[in-house]
Amino acid sequence: MRRSSVFWGTILLLVGVAFLLQTLGIITISVWGILFPAFLIVVGAYIIFAPILFKRDLKEEQVVIPLNSAPEASIKLDFGAGRLAITGGAGSDLLTGKAFGGAEVETERDGNRLKARLHIPETWFWGWTPEMRHGYEWNFLLTEAIPLSLKINTGASENKLDLTTLRVNKLKVDTGASSTSITLPATAGFTEVRIQSGAASIDLHAPQGIAVRMKVEGALSNTQVDTQRFPRVGNLWVSPDFETAANRADVVVQIGAGSVRLD
Numbered sequence: 001m002r003r004s005s006v007f008w009g010t011i012l013l014l015v016g017v018a019f020l021l022q023t024l025g026i027i028t029i030s031v032w033g034i035l036f037p038a039f040l041i042v043v044g045a046y047i048i049f050a051p052i053l054f055k056r057d058l059k060e061e062q063v064v065i066p067l068n069s070a071p072e073a074s075i076k077l078d079f080g081a082g083r084l085a086i087t088g089g090a091g092s093d094l095l096t097g098k099a100f101g102g103a104e105v106e107t108e109r110d111g112n113r114l115k116a117r118l119h120i121p122e123t124w125f126w127g128w129t130p131e132m133r134h135g136y137e138w139n140f141l142l143t144e145a146i147p148l149s150l151k152i153n154t155g156a157s158e159n160k161l162d163l164t165t166l167r168v169n170k171l172k173v174d175t176g177a178s179s180t181s182i183t184l185p186a187t188a189g190f191t192e193v194r195i196q197s198g199a200a201s202i203d204l205h206a207p208q209g210i211a212v213r214m215k216v217e218g219a220l221s222n223t224q225v226d227t228q229r230f231p232r233v234g235n236l237w238v239s240p241d242f243e244t245a246a247n248r249a250d251v252v253v254q255i256g257a258g259s260v261r262l263d
Contacts, residue, residue: 061102063118065095067143070114074149075142078119081156082136088165089141097140142166147188154178163188164207175200184249186210193251200258204251206230211245213238214262218255226263237262 067073073094077084082101090096094116106117120136142148149170152159159180163171167188173180173195180200185191186207195202206212212230214237216223230237242248253260 059100059102061099063095063097063099063103063105063140064093065105065107065116067092067094067145068109068114070094070109070146071112072147072149073114073116073143074151076115076117076151077138077153078117079138079152079154079157080120080136082138082158084137084152084154084157084159084161085139086150086160087141087162088144090143092143092145094143095140097138099139100137102136103138154180173197181205183207184210184212184251185247187247189247191249193249195251195253195255197254197258198256200255202253202255202258202260204260204262206249206262209247211239211242211248212251212262213242213248214251214253216253216255216260218253218257218260220257221253221255222259224259224261230262 075095094114095118099118102121103118104121106119108115118138142150144165144167147167147169150163150168151172152161152174154173154175155178156176157178159173159175159178159182161171161173161180161182163185164183165187166185168185169188169191171182171191171193173182173193175195175197177199178197178201180195180197181203182193182195183205184193184207186209204212204214206229214225214230215235225232225237227237230239239245239248251262
């Protein structure tokens with residue numbers, strides 16, 4: 001039985017019993033007045049006791065997505081709380097690796113582009129599963145053979161994205177309260193990087209030889225930049241050779257609160 005069915009079934013049962021008791025005159029208090037506090041109590045109790053009631057052993061799954069001779073690909077990762085690690089080395093496959101807690105995979109071919117989406121298995125409540133007290137853990141290798149577009153959505157997570165050897169031409173990261181470390185592609189040509197986060201720590205590492213232009217939007221952010229490599233020009237930090245560099249990254253970071261570092 002699904003955990004969501006158990007939870008919402010319990011809620012409906014309790015509400016129905018409360019209204020029945022009021023109708024029969026067994027209780028005289030206003031049911032509407034206690035519904036919201038009762039809901040909070042049930043949610044809190046479930047969060048505390050569900051790991052015991054629904055505890056299960058989480059297994060490590062092997063994930064393989066064949067490239068199938070596609071000349072380009074886009075990958076979307078919908079990830080919850082936990083640890084996410086990405087690097088190169090998938091060889092002739094688009095993606096290989098291990099998913100602790102599992103990953104559901106969807107693929108489709110759109111002309112020359114192979115589209116892949118990976119997301120966490122069915123969750124119970126707002127992206128959280130009771131038995132996942134320590135979150136999911138994905139460790140994936142991506143192909144270095146073709147250009148990639150990479151989109152990552154995460155919650156409260158620790159993200160390590162080592163794109164050094166990958167040909168990522170577009171990277172979009174949307175994250176919540178997280179710690180995210182990104183090593184930019186070294187030989188991908190032009191890479192567009194867009195990062196949107198809440199309360200987060202964003203560390204950007206630029207391999208030697210890559211030019212960077214970065215803009216940070218966020219009044220409550222603390223920005224630290226190696227100005228020897230990336231001097232400040234107005235509201236940007238820009239490599240002196242950005243316009244002519246063979247390999248360069250255009251970075252825009254929108255952050256609610258937290259820190260941004262570029263070195």
